[in-house]
Amino acid sequence: xxxxxxxxxxxxxxxxxxxxxxxxxxxxxxxxxxxxxxxxxxxxxxxxxxxxxxxxxxxxxxxxxxxxxxxxxxxxxxxxxxxxxxxxxxxxxxxxxxxxxxxxxxxxxxxxxxxxxxxxxxxxxxxx
Numbered sequence: 001x002x003x004x005x006x007x008x009x010x011x012x013x014x015x016x017x018x019x020x021x022x023x024x025x026x027x028x029x030x031x032x033x034x035x036x037x038x039x040x041x042x043x044x045x046x047x048x049x050x051x052x053x054x055x056x057x058x059x060x061x062x063x064x065x066x067x068x069x070x071x072x073x074x075x076x077x078x079x080x081x082x083x084x085x086x087x088x089x090x091x092x093x094x095x096x097x098x099x100x101x102x103x104x105x106x107x108x109x110x111x112x113x114x115x116x117x118x119x120x121x122x123x124x125x126x127x128x
Contacts, residue, residue, distance in 0.1 A: 009098060012042040012058070017065050019072035023083055026110060034108040036072045036080070038087060040064065043099040059095045067094065080104040080120045088124040099125040 021036040023029065042059050049058035071087050084104045091100040103121040111118070 009043040010046040012044065012046070012061060013039070014041075014061055014065055014068075015039045017068045017072070019069045021072045021074075021083070022076040023078070023080065023106075024076075024110070025078045029110065030076050034106070036083070037105040037107065038068050038072060039101075039103040039105075040068060040087070040091060041101040042091065042095060042097040043101070044095075044097040059097060064091070064095065080106050080118070081122075084120050084122045085124075088122055092124060092126045097126060099123060 017038045017040070018035055020033045022031075022033045023036065024034075042064075044059065046058055049055075067090060068087055071090060072083070077083050077086070084102045087104070088100045088102045091097070091102070101121065101123045103119050105117050105119045107117045109115075109118040
């Protein structure tokens with residue numbers, strides 16, 4: 001992982017990872033499921049990977065996308081806050097990154113007024 005560079009960190013960002021999940025506090029959400037969309041930003045120093053042009057020295061975003069999809073489709077939780085924490089915890093444990101920002105979108109949330117999206121964003125750091 002190495003020391004975080006001074007100033008703004010490098011970011012690897014995946015947007016719009018989607019899968020059907022069975023999360024929510026209502027029984028029909030858990031029974032019928034709905035689409036959840038996740039954005040993940042990995043904060044990490046990518047200079048060594050760029051210099052060596054070696055995938056092994058950076059986060060494999062293809063693997064990350066598959067893992068996030070599997071978490072979305074996995075064991076149900078009541079809150080998208082919990083889903084975001086679950087994803088961030090996994091990312092920090094599976095990839096050599098300094099921090100992760102995770103946004104979970106629930107565009108089909110059971111809300112009675114017109115809306116375009118509900119989202120929760122969290123930022124978590126990997127502490128040595």
